[in-house]
Amino acid sequence: MKARIAIVGGGVMGVAIALEAALRARQGEESVVLLERTTLAAGSSGRSGAILRQHYSQRVVAAMARDSLRAYAGFHARTGRWIGFQRCGVLTIAGPAQPEEVALVERNIEMQRSIGIDTRRIEAREIRALVPGISVDDGAIAAYEPGGGFVDPVRTVEAFAALARTRGAITRLGVAATGFAVERGRVRGVRTEEGLVEAEQVVVAAGPWTRRLLLTAGIDLPLTAVRPEQHFLAMPGPTAAGGRALGLEPSFEQAPLPPQVDADPRFSVDAEGEPPAAHPVLLDLEHGFYTRCEPGSGRTRVGKMDYHGAEVLEDPDLLDEQVRPGFVRWAREALAARLPVYERQRDAGSLAGWYTLTPDAQAIIGAVPQVEGLLVVSGFSGHGFKLAPSIGEGVAQLLFGEPVTAFEPEFFSPLRFAGAQAPSSAKAFGL
Ligand SMILES: Cc1cc2nc3c(=O)[nH]c(=O)nc-3n(C[C@H](O)[C@H](O)[C@H](O)COP(=O)(O)OP(=O)(O)OC[C@H]3O[C@@H](n4cnc5c(N)ncnc54)[C@H](O)[C@@H]3O)c2cc1C
DSSP, X not given: OEEEEEEEOOSHHHHHHHHHHHHHSOTTXXXXXXXXXXXXXXXXXXXXXXXXXXXXXXXXHHHHHHHHHHHHHTHHHHHSOOOOOBOOOEEEEEOTTOHHHHHHHHHHHHHHHHTTOOOEEEEHHHHHHHSTTOOOOTTOEEEEETTOEEOOHHHHHHHHHHHHHHTTOEEEETOOEEEEEEETTEEEEEEETTEEEEEEEEEEOOGGGHHHHHHTTTOOOOOEEEOOEEEEEEOOOTTXXXXXXXXXXXXXXXXXXXXXXXXXXXXXXXXXXXXXXXXXXXXXXXXXXXXXXXXXXXXXXXXXXXXXXXXXXXXXXXXXXXXXXXXXHHHHHHHHHHOGGGGGOOEEEEEEOOEEEOTTSSOEEEEOTTSBTEEEEEOOTTOOGGGHHHHHHHHHHHHTTOOOOSSOHHHHOGGGGTTSOOOSOOOGGGO
């Protein structure tokens, strides 16, 4: 089989790149092939919270989150495909005893507003008005992004892949890449269990398996797979929340939307019969958790805001799916400390997954110097889903030799770790 571009990995990055590459390819002449060893969204993407926040400390990443949110929000209107987008708002909360976190959140808000992100500083009183029943001490503050929310990760991956196929891309599922064909320093294709897929350019977007695959070509990048755990509680409904669904108070429903969102006809709430989220997404720097409702399954997800010290997976295939009871206890307590309605909610499952970390908690994207035509897209450090539309566009721009406008390639360059003393205490999730 021959292709102009071969992409390894059918997670959100692989399919986003396939879609943008297929949009640029001359139909019938230049083909895009995606190889996925099992099924689409089998890796981190399928287990993702897929929270869409724009609250970042780095301007370049915040700008990508802004642009990608716009792409996700308008996806249904543009394509007719449903990805479960809900604009429930995102709150990043810092407590009164956290002066450093309060200052960080305030600095971030200022920077984000300077690049057109609709976010604002709100105080404890306003947080309580926005999320009835929430427990916040006076002196707490939050960054409030009314336009943020989440998508359904599996539907999103499937929708991107389906669109890519309508533009001529081929997705080959159940085909594992085993290595690369390289001639005179240039990539000639991907070796698979079913033979060689010849390609002029190869993109490795294999999530936590990326390091292992690149090692077959003698390329060693600082990618570490760790095992985050998540717990779920039943999402509160009208009864559990004392006669009213949490967050469906008029004060929340009527939270004003940013002007550019109202004016943009592509911006839509895309829930297709699903109940709305019971409350906004919370990133809780005080209690150290994040949470988001998953209305499709009637559950609310809780994860840790930190992954330093998380269990390292030498072999991503050996993921222990059994979530530790200590984590379940912690998740219940942390969530109920902020939203007491959850004290009465039943457990609704747990999951373990993979984050692929880099030393500075930012992805590695771009051509590797050792093999011409070979690109890597990995290391999203637990916060990549929200950025996928920008990644897809920017990587396609790289592949087609266009000026890269979707992100700053130097920021993500694989070369940034070469010989350097890589920072090891980067803030988790780029906060
Ligand atoms: C529990 C959890 C919660 C998260 N929450 C959020 C969130 O709220 N917001 C956010 O923005 N991000 C979040 N993330 C992070 C986000 O999901 C990831 O950054 C993103 O999904 C990474 O996508 P990917 O395509 O790079 O990798 P993956 O989704 O892991 O995809 C890699 C694919 O490559 C395939 N593959 C591997 N080896 C081969 C091979 N040899 N040949 C062919 N195919 C191969 C795998 O089967 C897999 O399908 C979360 C992640 C997890 C695990």
